[in-house]
Each structure stands twice: as structure tokens, then as C-alpha cells.
Amino acid sequence: MAEPRPRVWVSQPLYADIEARLDEWFEVTRTPRITDHAPDAIAAALADADGALVTLNDRIGAAEVAGAKRLCAVANVGVGYNNLDVDALAARGIVATNTPGVLTETTADFGFALMMAAARRITEAEHWLRAGRWQGWGFHQLLGAEIHGSTLGILGMGRIGQGIARRARGFGMRVLYHNRNRLPEAVERDCAAAWLEREALFAEADHLVLVLPYTPANHHIVDAAALARMKPTATLTSIARGGLIDEDALADALQAGRLAAAGLDVFEGEPAVNPRLLACRNVVLTPHIASASLPTRRAMVSLAVDNLVAAMGFGPDAGRPPSLVTPPTAT
Ligand code: DGY
Numbered sequence: 001m002a003e004p005r006p007r008v009w010v011s012q013p014l015y016a017d018i019e020a021r022l023d024e025w026f027e028v029t030r031t032p033r034i035t036d037h038a039p040d041a042i043a044a045a046l047a048d049a050d051g052a053l054v055t056l057n058d059r060i061g062a063a064e065v066a067g068a069k070r071l072c073a074v075a076n077v078g079v080g081y082n083n084l085d086v087d088a089l090a091a092r093g094i095v096a097t098n099t100p101g102v103l104t105e106t107t108a109d110f111g112f113a114l115m116m117a118a119a120r121r122i123t124e125a126e127h128w129l130r131a132g133r134w135q136g137w138g139f140h141q142l143l144g145a146e147i148h149g150s151t152l153g154i155l156g157m158g159r160i161g162q163g164i165a166r167r168a169r170g171f172g173m174r175v176l177y178h179n180r181n182r183l184p185e186a187v188e189r190d191c192a193a194a195w196l197e198r199e200a201l202f203a204e205a206d207h208l209v210l211v212l213p214y215t216p217a218n219h220h221i222v223d224a225a226a227l228a229r230m231k232p233t234a235t236l237t238s239i240a241r242g243g244l245i246d247e248d249a250l251a252d253a254l255q256a257g258r259l260a261a262a263g264l265d266v267f268e269g270e271p272a273v274n275p276r277l278l279a280c281r282n283v284v285l286t287p288h289i290a291s292a293s294l295p296t297r298r299a300m301v302s303l304a305v306d307n308l309v310a311a312m313g314f315g316p317d318a319g320r321p322p323s324l325v326t327p328p329t330a331t
Helices: 016-024 039-047 086-091 104-119 122-130 159-169 185-191 198-204 224-229 247-255 294-311
Strands: 007-010 027-029 051-055 073-077 095-097 151-155 174-178 193-195 207-210 235-238 261-264 283-285
Touching: 007 016, 016 027, 016 294, 051 294, 073 294, 086 095, 095 294, 104 122, 104 159, 104 207, 104 235, 104 261, 104 283, 104 294, 122 283, 151 159, 151 198, 159 174, 159 185, 174 198, 185 193, 198 224, 224 247, 247 261
Parallel strands: 007 027, 007 051, 051 073, 073 095, 151 174, 151 207, 174 193, 207 235, 235 261, 261 283
Antiparallel strands: none
């Protein structure tokens, strides 16, 4: 009798034509509708799976893999993987992969756009106009902050941070960054970016953009003390993870005029948004869409499929998944 084929669980409907590549090697259990899987449903799905293709909404930790005796690989569709307890997976010998690279430029585009929208008060102006408050052109109406010629601070200078830095060159911005490890000189030159201590970056930036991965060690790295270092004319933009910012402290700063504006694509309790932020007129809020373009989302699924096939020992890269998760570095 032929060996049974390994089983793969796909946690969400993605792109059928790309997912179909899994059928060549595996028995695939698909999820027909977008589903908010409860932890016990994930545990049940993993219990007889050899591999899983999951998204950021699917939290997989020690409890979810406790009964997953055959599971050998989890491929995350996303560059960030704080939905996976990598240590718990590693302890069980389960390989984790993510999707860096393919979303870099799309996400950098969005980060730049969000920063500009916050600085130039674009959504605030639109709400004001739609509310019928525009009585005619006004010299003093809705004055925003300059982008060109200003100082951009980037916290987390991985691929996406570097993409934002390269865009900033076209706007004549001075670019400063902080990373735990300074980049090689050639990369700094290419990005026209200079390294600074983190505290100094908060103080120097006219526009600060967060692009670093979330880890428990940098929980609320932007807290009241960090915000107090920023210029009252500055903006703060985050396309990273919600847990990096103390949202109540941010709401305090925005409401008190101690920070000019913010642009947030990610939230600590998403999809719930801190009601105090919802009440701030000077914050642009978007629902975690920085990588959301069709070509990019397709490329992410394609890379995740390649990762899973390879991590499970099949295909041209058998045993060598293109993007194995390693300890967190800037994305
Ligand atoms: C990621 O990939 O980590 C983004 O946050 C979602 O695309």
C-alpha cells in the first residue's frame, strides 16, 4: 500500500491557484471561510497535521501544539511572526517560517504614505470637509508639518526601514535611524542614513516611524517617557506591531498637544482600537493594511507555500526553506 501523504492544514482561504501547489505533495485540509479560530480549534486542526499554513490571526503556542505529535512545520503568511511562540515550536522540533522580502516595497510605500497623511492632516481635513465645515479657502486652515527638508527617524532599520529611508531621499529628508546593530557603512550610504542612540532619535526626529519587530523585550518601547522626549511638532507613525506603543500614553500626548500627530496601522488589541485614540482628531488610523496590495499578498502566499513544501522535505528546496525564522531582527 502506498504511504499516506503528509497532511497540511491551511487556516484561512488565501489564493486557490497558489494553494493548489500544496496538493502535489500533501493531503490538504482547507478553511473555506475567513475564520477566527479559537485556541482549541487550532489545537484540534493541528492534532493530526504534519504542516500548517497560517496567518497573523492564528496564534500558535505551546498549548496549540501540545497534542500535535506529527507537526513538523508552520509557515506563517507574514513577515512578523509574533503570533507564533517560536520557542515553544522549537522545543517541539517544529520549524517556523515567515515571508520577508516580498512585502518590503509595498509596506515601505504605505509607511511613507501614513507618515505624510499624519503630517499633512489628510484624514482630519477630509472629515472636516465632509462634515460641511468648510466655508471657503482659509489662510490658516489645517496647517500641517513639513515633510521635505525635515528629519525622519526610523526605529528598526531592516528591509522595510531601509525602503522608507530610500523614499525619504526623494523628499530631501535627513534620515536618522536606530537599530540594535549598526548597519554596514555601504548600506548606510545607500540609504543616506546615520545611526543614533534610541533616546537621541526620539528627540531629533520630526517624523518618527516604527518598523521594528515586536518582542516581549520591546513591549511599550514607546511609553510616556519616550513620547516626552519627542518634539511637540513631531509625528509618530507605526506599521510594526501594536504592542510597541503605550496607546494611553500616546492618546495623552496627542490630546495635550505634546505630539502633533500620529499614523497607526497596528494596534495592541486589534481589531479593537483604543477608544481614546478613536477620539483623537490628530491620528490617522488604518486597519493593518501596510502590505495589502494584491500582487504583494499573492507573493506572500507563494513564498509561504514554498517555505512549507521545503520545510516538510519536498520540492526543489527540500530541507532548506527560503525564509526560516531566526531570532527577531528588524523587518
Ligand atoms: C506582516 O507581514 O507582518 C504584516 O504585518 C502583515 O502583512
